[in-house]
Amino acid sequence: MNLLSYFIKLVLLTTLFTLSQSKNCNNTDHILISKAFASISNFNISWFHCSNLSISEINLPSKNLTGSISWNYLKNLTHLHTINLSNNSLKGYIPSWFWSTPSLTQVNLANNKLGGTIGFESGSESGSSWVVDVREPSSAPVVMFEKPLMSFTFKDLMGATSQFGKESLLAEGRCGPVYRAVLPGEIHVAVKVLENARGMSHHEAVCMFEELSKLKHPNLLPISGYCIAGKEKLVLYEFMANGDLHRWLQELPTGKTDIEDWSTDTWEHPVDSSSPEKMEWRTRHNIAVGIARGLAYLHHAQSTPIVHGHLVPSNILLSDNLDPRIADIGLTRDRVNPQTTDSDVYSFGVVLIELLTGETGSDETVSKARKLVREGRGVDALDSRLRLGDNSVSEMVECLRVGYLCTAETPGKRPTMQQVLGMLKDIHPITVEFN
Structure with missing residues (x-):
């Protein structure tokens, strides 16, 4: 009997010690968890042991939790990678910053009464998992x-x-x-x-x-x-099945997104690296004219010119007939004065140089092409993969000169897109006209 009493006392003392330790825990992460769940009914801080280690997981599914979480306290849990609060009765709004928390890789908030901003996550090489049941949106x-x-x-x-x-x-x-x-x-x-x-x-x-x-x-x-x-x-x-001009021109492999450079809007698509159209100068010229038409429409057919602001080959999609379609227009609402359209003209010049040289339109590529044009050796800059035909070399060199004019260092010396379109059509007339 004395032994049993001793055992019961030992259990009670251990429980009291654990509860006391939880209440008086000075671990920063433990304090943040306590504050985050302070308004949650049926939550027990003793579920999280007090230690010197950072809290990396919050696994509380089906705990009959009710109330609203104070999400801001979770923002400072820098090692938190997993949250599972599924199958509870949590309510309130999920803040937008939650979805960009760097350390999070696994989130399950399903079967609650949550509302607020949906988070979009593209995943990572390690494979992120998001299970969300946000009702209102x-x-x-x-x-x-x-x-x-x-x-x-x-x-x-x-x-x-x-x-x-x-x-x-x-x-x-x-x-x-x-x-x-x-x-x-x-x-x-x-x-x-x-x-x-x-x-x-x-x-x-x-x-x-x-x-x-x-x-x-x-x-x-x-x-x-x-x-x-x-x-x-x-x-x-x-959806444009032929993808973007950058991948089409550079014959990049498919099936993988370029995770080394997220600065462009590159669409994955099935590329046929043996496609003869890539080698045809007429095809590239038609693409250049189409892009020029689109920009001329934005710059000159509106009551106030629209500047694209980010014209790069990865923002130019190709139709089934390889007609160019300029994407990502106006999403920053750039309505500006006519003279600032010269930034688009410069960007078009870079795209044109890439079409002619076959090289990515870097500052080095532009500088090299401009130097060769100045020296009268523009033919040396042309893409060696292009098939040559009657007058094609002279036409390509003339188009390269248009790229040279567009990339003039002084904005005031650059032509307008209407002038650029006229020059490209003069070099090789296009039989099909758009209204």
Whole structure:
């Protein structure tokens, strides 16, 4: 009997010691957890042992937790990589910064009563996993310009992109990630998440999308629709199976996203490296003329010129017939004075030089090409893969001179895009004209 009493006392003392240790724990992470869950019913801080180690996991599924988490305290848990709070009754709003917490790789918040901003994560080489059940934005409508009678919601976009998973990721660019989606009715689209527009109001976003939908030209990639889900703004484009000019021209391998350089919006696509069109000067000239037409429309056919601001080969998509479509237009709402359109002219010159030389349009490539043009040796800069025909060499050299003019160091010496288009058409007339 004395032994049993001793044992009971020992258990009680151990429990009291553990509780006391939890309450008086000076570990920073332990304190942050305590504050984060201070308003949560049925939460027990003793689930987290006090030690000198950082807290890396919060695994509390099916604990009958109710209430609102103070998310800001979790921001300072620098080693936290796993959160599982599924199958509880948590409520409140998930802040947008939560989804960009660097250390997080596994998140499961399903089957709660949470609302707020959905987080989009492209994943990483180690493989991130996100399971979210955020209620309010899922019913946000998708507004379709091309097929207005079709009815979709944000939930449809989530399903069509595997919850915006890595397997659907096409690109990661300056405006945000791009995902491939097949909507009901076999509608193939590319969905771009505008990370830089989260601070934009609903009204401002609608006005931007409606305005961009009015830009109609054969050499611009039109907006098919948009969706505003909470703070998230998404824009839908027609999916271009031939991908972008950068990959087409450089014959880059497919199946892998270029994770070394996320500065461009490069779309994965099936590239046929043996495609004879790549070697044809006429094909490249037609692409150059199409890009010039699109830019001339933006600069000269509007009441106020529209500057693209980021014209690079990876923002030029190719149709089935290899007609260029300029993408990523107006997402920063750059309506500017006419004289500042010269930045686009310079960028076009860089793209033109890449088309002619076959080399990536770096500062070194531009400098080398300009030097050869000045020395009268422009022919030495031409892509050796190009097939030569009647007058093709002289035409290519003349086009290289156009690239030289566009990349003049002094902006005032650069031609307008209307002048550029005229020069390219004079070099080799195009039989098909667009209105």
